[in-house]
Amino acid sequence: MRKVYLTFLLFFLLFVNTIHARAKIQVYAGGFSFGSILPNETITNSLLKDNGGIAYLDKLLRNKLKNLSNESFELKYGLLDDAIGEEDQNIMVLALDGEYIDSISIKSDNLTRTDIILNFQIIFFNAKTNSLVASIPLEISKNISSNNKLSEDQIKQELKNMYENEVTKYFLDLLKNFTLQSKYKNRIGVTNVIFGDNAKQYFKKNLSSDDIFLKNRFAKSLSSFIAFNNNVAIVPYGEDRSSNKIMLRFGDSDQREINLPNPDYHIHLTIRGFKSVLFKESNIDEQWIYGSYTNIKILQPDYPDEKKRIKMDEKFKNGLNVELTKRSLDNKESFEWIFYNDSLKVLFDNFSKQTVKLEKKWLKSSNGNKKISKKFKEIKEIYDRCK
Numbered sequence: 001m002r003k004v005y006l007t008f009l010l011f012f013l014l015f016v017n018t019i020h021a022r023a024k025i026q027v028y029a030g031g032f033s034f035g036s037i038l039p040n041e042t043i044t045n046s047l048l049k050d051n052g053g054i055a056y057l058d059k060l061l062r063n064k065l066k067n068l069s070n071e072s073f074e075l076k077y078g079l080l081d082d083a084i085g086e087e088d089q090n091i092m093v094l095a096l097d098g099e100y101i102d103s104i105s106i107k108s109d110n111l112t113r114t115d116i117i118l119n120f121q122i123i124f125f126n127a128k129t130n131s132l133v134a135s136i137p138l139e140i141s142k143n144i145s146s147n148n149k150l151s152e153d154q155i156k157q158e159l160k161n162m163y164e165n166e167v168t169k170y171f172l173d174l175l176k177n178f179t180l181q182s183k184y185k186n187r188i189g190v191t192n193v194i195f196g197d198n199a200k201q202y203f204k205k206n207l208s209s210d211d212i213f214l215k216n217r218f219a220k221s222l223s224s225f226i227a228f229n230n231n232v233a234i235v236p237y238g239e240d241r242s243s244n245k246i247m248l249r250f251g252d253s254d255q256r257e258i259n260l261p262n263p264d265y266h267i268h269l270t271i272r273g274f275k276s277v278l279f280k281e282s283n284i285d286e287q288w289i290y291g292s293y294t295n296i297k298i299l300q301p302d303y304p305d306e307k308k309r310i311k312m313d314e315k316f317k318n319g320l321n322v323e324l325t326k327r328s329l330d331n332k333e334s335f336e337w338i339f340y341n342d343s344l345k346v347l348f349d350n351f352s353k354q355t356v357k358l359e360k361k362w363l364k365s366s367n368g369n370k371k372i373s374k375k376f377k378e379i380k381e382i383y384d385r386c387k
Contacts, residue, residue, distance in 0.1 A: 025073040025180050026088040027124065029065060031058035034249040035097030035121055036216075042099045044118075047156050047163075054250065057163060061094060064168040065175075073180040087182060089127040094171060095248055097121050097137075097236070098213070098220055103149060104335035108327040114150050115338060116158060117141045118167065119220040121236055123248065123258065124180060131259045132246075134184065134233040136174055139224035140166050141345075143338075170228075177231045179387055186385040188298075189235030189263035190219040198273025198293075206337055221345060222269055222296075225352040232383045235263045264302070265311070265382055270295035272315070274340045285326060289319040290336070292344040296351065298379060311382060312375045316366045318347035355380040 032054055039045040048054055065075060075092070098119030105112045118140045124133040142162055144150065150158070193215035195203065203214065219237035227234050238244055238260060249255045272293040280287040298312040320343035324332065350362050354376045363372055 024071070025090060025182055026076060027073045027090045027092050027180070028076050028078075028127075029062065030091040030093040031061055031250075033093045033095045035095035035123075036246055037096065037098060039249060042096070043101070043152065043156055043159055044096055044099055044163075046152075047159055050156070051160075057094075060164060060168055061171065064172050068172060068175055070175060070178070070180075072178070090124055090133060091127050092122065092124050093248060095121045095123050095246075097246075098216065100217065101155060102338060102341075104338055105149060106328045106331065106335060108331065109325055110147050112146050112149050113335075113338060114144045114146065114155065114158075115141060115341075116144070116155065116162065117217075118162065119217075119224070120167075120171075121246070122171065122174060123246070125248075125258045129259075130257060132235070132261060133182070134180055135236050136178060136227050137220055137224040137234055137236070138170060138174060138228070139221055140170060142166065174228065178233075179231070181387075184233065184386065186265065186382075187235050187261055187263040188232065188265040188382065188386045189267065190223055190237045190269055191263065191266040192268040193219050193237070194268065194270040196270060196272040196293075198275075199271040202274055202340075206333070218269060218271060218344075222267070222348045222352075225345075225348040226383075229349070229352040230355055230380075230383045232386050235260055264300060265386065266299050266301060268295075268297040268299070270297070271344075274343075276336065276339075279321065283326075285323055286329065287321060287323050288339075290322055290339040290343045291317055291319045292340055292347055293317045294344070294347060298382065311378055314367055314369060314372065314375065316347055316351060318343050318350065318366055320346060355383060 034042075034045075048056060062077070068075065073090075096118065098117070100115075100117040100119075102115040102117070103112065120138040120140070122136040122138060124135070125131065126133055140162060142158065144158055195215075207214065216237060223234045223237065226232065236246055238246075244260045244262070245257045246260060247255055247257055272295060274293070275291045277289045277291065278286060279289045293315070294317070295315050296312065297310065297314075299310045301309060303309045320339060322339050347366070350359065350366070353359070354363065358373055358376060360373075369375075
């Protein structure tokens with residue numbers, strides 16, 4: 001009798017393991033693509049031309065994916081078979097959705113700082129319906145200090161190093177910890193970016209007026225920190241696009257439009273403004289605090305009880321301590337944006353980490369609401385519903 005029982009138990013365990021293995025979602029590795037930006041407007045496109053085309057990045061990603069272990073999906077390589085059922089026609093691509101090169105020079109210090117900011121979307125989509133399954137935003141940034149302004153070839157080399165190191169590393173790190181679902185009951189995304197009067201005046205005076213995707217930059221940045229620190233998929237921001245779609249471009253001609261779902265939970269980000277304050281002064285240098293000020297609102301517009309639709313509506317601020325030499329102060333306004341942007345990114349990073357572990361010191365300095373910990377507990381529950 002005991003032998004029969006053991007045989008049955010082994011059979012049962014084998015059956016359960018088989019079912020578990022079959023439960024993995026089949027996903028085809030689609031490699032690299034361009035997102036909402038045009039390829040010919042990027043230095044990445046020039047980098048690809050110098051290195052044999054998109055196949056160069058496809059190979060980098062495939063080599064890194066060999067080390068991927070994920071319990072929720074199984075990667076397949078090769079062409080998608082037309083005979084495969086609709087539920088298994090899933091493709092994953094790494095889509096470049098923003099490339100920004102910001103450069104400032106402090107001539108008196110013989111110093112130039114160049115910031116390279118790359119925004120990606122790791123897109124899972126159904127090839128049969130052209131609909132989004134899941135999207136994970138990823139922002140990779142690097143700042144380079146040099147005596148002189150970098151040439152395009154030098155920037156291209158720095159970009160090449162980023163793709164071969166940071167991009168592939170964080171791409172794999174995100175996928176390792178991400179749980180893919182075939183269908184999501186709830187979704188979240190940044191749906192509105194608002195500029196306060198102070199921010200509008202600053203941008204008008206200090207940033208390019210023809211940057212129609214400025215709101216996209218902030219939406220992508222906040223989204224990437226939330227996704228990375230909480231392992232949650234986020235619907236791409238689409239306010240500056242003409243429709244609720246994202247265009248994927250493979251090479252020079254192949255392209256595919258992916259339909260984006262409407263998120264159940266909306267994030268409204270208000271950039272209230274920026275302010276610098278002199279903190280400490282000596283005969284040689286000065287220390288300045290660069291403050292960034294935001295309001296973050298999270299709501300569920302379709303919730304039946306109108307009074308409970310708003311889950312969070314809070315102001316946050318962050319100060320960044322920067323030491324400047326006395327001789328650089330005459331030209332200070334020309335390079336301050338990079339410090340304000342750094343301050344804002346630290347704010348986004350810290351905000352997104354409060355649903356992982358509360359940092360009472362940061363919350364006290366950035367918000368001051370004594371009941372804010374309860375709010376973040378509710379936001380964590382929302383993230384969990386979107387996984």
